[in-house]
Amino acid sequence: MAEKKLPPIVSGGWPLAGHALEFSNNPDQLIRRGIQEHGDIFRLKLLNKNAVVLNGAKLHKFFYLETDKSLNINDVYGMLEAAFGQVLFIASNESYENQRPLLQFTFSREKMAGYVIAMQAETQRWLDSLGDSGEVNMTREMQVLAQNVAGHAFLGANFRDELNQEFWQAYETLGRSLDPVLPPHWPLPKFKARDKAKKYIREIFQPIIAKRRANPEAYDDLVVQMLSTPQKDGSMMDDELITSLFMGLIFAGHETTAGQAAWLIYELCQNDQYQNRLRDEIASQIGYDTPITGGTLRNLKQTYWAIDETTRLHPSAPLQLRIAKQDIELEGLTIPAESLVMVHSAHHHFDEAIWTDPYTFDPDRWSPERKEGKNSYDIISFGGGRHKCTGMNFAKNEMAVIVGLLLQQFELEALSEDVHTMMNVGAFRPSEIITRYKKKRIEAEAVEKDQLAVPV
Numbered sequence: 001m002a003e004k005k006l007p008p009i010v011s012g013g014w015p016l017a018g019h020a021l022e023f024s025n026n027p028d029q030l031i032r033r034g035i036q037e038h039g040d041i042f043r044l045k046l047l048n049k050n051a052v053v054l055n056g057a058k059l060h061k062f063f064y065l066e067t068d069k070s071l072n073i074n075d076v077y078g079m080l081e082a083a084f085g086q087v088l089f090i091a092s093n094e095s096y097e098n099q100r101p102l103l104q105f106t107f108s109r110e111k112m113a114g115y116v117i118a119m120q121a122e123t124q125r126w127l128d129s130l131g132d133s134g135e136v137n138m139t140r141e142m143q144v145l146a147q148n149v150a151g152h153a154f155l156g157a158n159f160r161d162e163l164n165q166e167f168w169q170a171y172e173t174l175g176r177s178l179d180p181v182l183p184p185h186w187p188l189p190k191f192k193a194r195d196k197a198k199k200y201i202r203e204i205f206q207p208i209i210a211k212r213r214a215n216p217e218a219y220d221d222l223v224v225q226m227l228s229t230p231q232k233d234g235s236m237m238d239d240e241l242i243t244s245l246f247m248g249l250i251f252a253g254h255e256t257t258a259g260q261a262a263w264l265i266y267e268l269c270q271n272d273q274y275q276n277r278l279r280d281e282i283a284s285q286i287g288y289d290t291p292i293t294g295g296t297l298r299n300l301k302q303t304y305w306a307i308d309e310t311t312r313l314h315p316s317a318p319l320q321l322r323i324a325k326q327d328i329e330l331e332g333l334t335i336p337a338e339s340l341v342m343v344h345s346a347h348h349h350f351d352e353a354i355w356t357d358p359y360t361f362d363p364d365r366w367s368p369e370r371k372e373g374k375n376s377y378d379i380i381s382f383g384g385g386r387h388k389c390t391g392m393n394f395a396k397n398e399m400a401v402i403v404g405l406l407l408q409q410f411e412l413e414a415l416s417e418d419v420h421t422m423m424n425v426g427a428f429r430p431s432e433i434i435t436r437y438k439k440k441r442i443e444a445e446a447v448e449k450d451q452l453a454v455p456v
């Protein structure tokens with residue numbers, strides 16, 4: 001029998017730890033080096049585990065389409081399961097199938113109009129709190145705003161009565177505990193803090209569910225939906241599952257989007273020309289003091305290109321993982337059973353064969369005329385296949401509302417230099433972005449324009 005040929009191993013690494021340290025501290029460098037040395041499939045060692053990296057549209061497609069077949073998604077995100085419980089793709093296939101009807105309804109077109117109202121209301125409330133001028137750390141502001149949007153969208157306009165500051169602090173502790181390398185049950189301080197936070201969140205949640213069970217007509221929110229939507233097998237969700245699912249959705253719904261929104265604002269601050277084009281788009285499609293609705297959002301084409309460009313340059317979830325359920329033969333190589341298998345955006349999102357001037361923020365590359373990255377597997381920011389991000393439209397609409405209202409009402413200047421990606425803090429996000437803002441003189445501008453429009 002021919003000997004199995006393993007994917008070649010990337011240079012570097014240490015005895016015992018293998019490449020774990022470099023993978024935690026500078027994954028982009030490690031992935032790019034592996035591809036430079038060996039091409040689109042190569043191997044690294046994470047402690048005692050083999051990890052195989054797959055790069056390029058063809059292998060990304062393989063990765064996503066083989067998920068739930070030869071590649072397992074349920075057992076690989078041990079850090080997510082330890083924080084949230086067995087929900088969504090970290091549950092067994094059977095439980096995941098059971099939860100899908102609720103997910104589909106939660107992210108249906110029908111529900112989106114209500115979410116856009118929540119996005120609009122929370123963003124406007126934030127803008128109103130800023131005053132006429134000042135400086136903020138935009139990374140932090142987006143974190144809090146995205147929490148509030150998720151709270152409002154999923155628990156209703158009065159969510160502040162039920163989710164206090166300590167709740168969100170506990171949530172951030174969960175985010176900080178996520179570590180793709182260290183086993184989640186090790187007795188480390190950050191894992192102990194995670195378990196305490198998880199317990200606290202569950203305690204807060206019990207009365208929230210109990211009130212809705214007792215009086216469902218008084219509420220119209222995600223918890224009531226969970227209480228009233230049968231699972232695929234006809235059974236109803238118990239309190240434990242409702243809490244875990246809600247926690248999972250709130251986490252997925254705010255951590256990732258917050259980082260992406262902050263990067264988007266930062267990139268626009270660095271690109272006056274594009275920022276002005278978005279201001280013009282907002283002025284012509286929405287107006288100077290009009291709220292954004294589901295109907296008007298879709299006219300903000302250039303805004304959505306800027307969002308796509310931000311998710312290419314600065315993805316919040318650049319790494320996605322699976323476990324090989326069996327030996328897998330691929331491109332003349334064998335990926336041994338039990339290996340970690342991963343895709344990572346570090347190389348492909350910047351491949352010059354696909355993207356012109358790949359390190360430049362250039363939203364026009366997404367226009368129908370240029371249409372770079374034509375293959376949908378060229379971009380992995382929201383995953384792919386069956387487990388592709390269910391909240392992608394939610395996230396993109398939220399970013400469009402935030403940046404739309406912000407540019408409609410404020411002038412901006414980013415003061416921070418050396419803004420870089422922060423890892424091991426939950427989803428990836430930018431470091432501090434100190435931003436100076438000044439309220440635009442909306443009435444004066446609008447009046448001037450109106451006067452110009454009146455024939456004399």
Ligand code: HEM
Nearest residue numbers: 089252253256257260316317320382383387389390391395
């Ligand atoms: C910019 C923001 C976001 C990014 C970058 C992002 C990224 C991702 C990625 C990469 C996956 C696939 C993971 C994998 O294949 O291993 C995923 C799945 C998922 N995301 Fe998002 N996400 C974002 C926002 C959201 C929002 C706002 C929600 C909900 C409110 C959400 C809910 C989900 C859910 C439920 C899944 C699991 C889908 C399934 O397994 O069927 N995400 N997300």
